[in-house]
Amino acid sequence: MADSEVIAGAQSADGFRCGFVAIVGRPNVGKSTLMNHLIGQKISITSRKAQTTRHRITGVYTSDEAQFVFVDTPGFQTRYKNALNDAMNRNVTTTLADVDAVLFLVEAGQFGAADEAVLKLLPKHRPVLLVITKIDQLAQKDALLPFIEKIAGQFDFHAIVPVSALRGQQLDVLMKTVQPLLPESVPMYPEDHITDRNSRFLAAEIVREKLFRTLGDELPYAMTVEIEKFDEETMRDGRPLYRIYAAVLVDRDGQKAILIGKNGEKLKRIATESRQDMEKLFDAKVYLEVWVKVKSGWADDTRVLRQQGFE
Numbered sequence: 001m002a003d004s005e006v007i008a009g010a011q012s013a014d015g016f017r018c019g020f021v022a023i024v025g026r027p028n029v030g031k032s033t034l035m036n037h038l039i040g041q042k043i044s045i046t047s048r049k050a051q052t053t054r055h056r057i058t059g060v061y062t063s064d065e066a067q068f069v070f071v072d073t074p075g076f077q078t079r080y081k082n083a084l085n086d087a088m089n090r091n092v093t094t095t096l097a098d099v100d101a102v103l104f105l106v107e108a109g110q111f112g113a114a115d116e117a118v119l120k121l122l123p124k125h126r127p128v129l130l131v132i133t134k135i136d137q138l139a140q141k142d143a144l145l146p147f148i149e150k151i152a153g154q155f156d157f158h159a160i161v162p163v164s165a166l167r168g169q170q171l172d173v174l175m176k177t178v179q180p181l182l183p184e185s186v187p188m189y190p191e192d193h194i195t196d197r198n199s200r201f202l203a204a205e206i207v208r209e210k211l212f213r214t215l216g217d218e219l220p221y222a223m224t225v226e227i228e229k230f231d232e233e234t235m236r237d238g239r240p241l242y243r244i245y246a247a248v249l250v251d252r253d254g255q256k257a258i259l260i261g262k263n264g265e266k267l268k269r270i271a272t273e274s275r276q277d278m279e280k281l282f283d284a285k286v287y288l289e290v291w292v293k294v295k296s297g298w299a300d301d302t303r304v305l306r307q308q309g310f311e
């Protein structure tokens with residue numbers, strides 16, 4: 001993993017376990033929410049809209065007995081074929097070849113073509129757990145068993161765990177089932193290490209989340225956030241000051257107008273809320289500029305993809 005910090009001096013594992021756990025599933029199935037609740041921190045960004053997670057995000061949870069390094073993959077894309085979606089699908093396959101356990105997420109009562117497409121990607125030689133998500137939403141509890149049986153017949157799952165991330169139900173059972181699958185090893189990350197994503201990435205995720213929340217259904221399908229500049233300075237009183245310049249890329253002029261809003265109100269709100277979140281996350285004063293750029297066909301532009309982390 002990039003940017004990992006190995007703890008110096010820790011020699012013997014002494015029964016401690018540490019390994020990688022991938023979380024996969026179709027868009028909107030609850031991957032980010034599950035990881036956030038498992039690690040107890042809001043790192044990955046969630047929203048009611050599908051496809052918020054364009055990046056693989058690593059969350060780390062350390063208990064007395066084990067360290068779980070979670071790998072959150074982007075939603076598997078079947079709807080459109082372009083360079084962005086191809087890169088996302090490749091990312092899923094590469095992630096799965098390289099982990100100690102896979103959590104395959106399926107929403108309670110909902111198993112469709114998009115889920116089947118992800119099922120086809122599951123590795124045969126790694127333990128895969130079937131995790132049924134959002135069980136709090138299930139109206140008829142007795143419908144769960146036949147639903148599970150139908151999916152369990154299609155793959156050799158190591159275990160099946162129904163959960164509700166929002167209610168915190170069965171998350172301890174899930175962790176206990178995964179723990180023995182991790183190899184004995186010293187921890188890879190310091191105990192307080194939550195994510196190995198850098199500040200630039202987190203800044204982009206915050207702006208992206210505010211766009212999703214503010215625009216709702218008006219959100220353009222092809223939209224991304226690029227951090228063009230990220231400068232760290234020190235203020236006179238010794239506090240850090242971050243100067244962040246974020247560009248929102250959209251496909252067409254009309255989308256730019258929607259995003260900016262009447263008298264620039266929407267964009268202003270997005271920028272203010274983003275800055276407030278960034279100041280909390282970085283524990284620093286933040287100067288933030290957000291602007292919108294029209295760039296047709298960006299989803300097919302490999303330069304942008306590279307900046308988004310798809311290399």
Ligand SMILES: Nc1nc2c(ncn2[C@@H]2O[C@H](COP(=O)(O)OP(=O)(O)OP(=O)(O)O)[C@@H](O)[C@H]2O)c(=O)[nH]1
Binds near residue numbers: 025026052074136
């Ligand atoms: N009721 C209920 N809703 C949930 C639960 N887990 C997730 N959700 C909701 O489902 C929606 C999608 O959740 P996400 O965690 O963003 O899903 P995702 O799989 O990461 O989505 P992508 O980033 O699009 O791949 C959000 O509105 C969540 O609040 C749950 O346990 N119960």
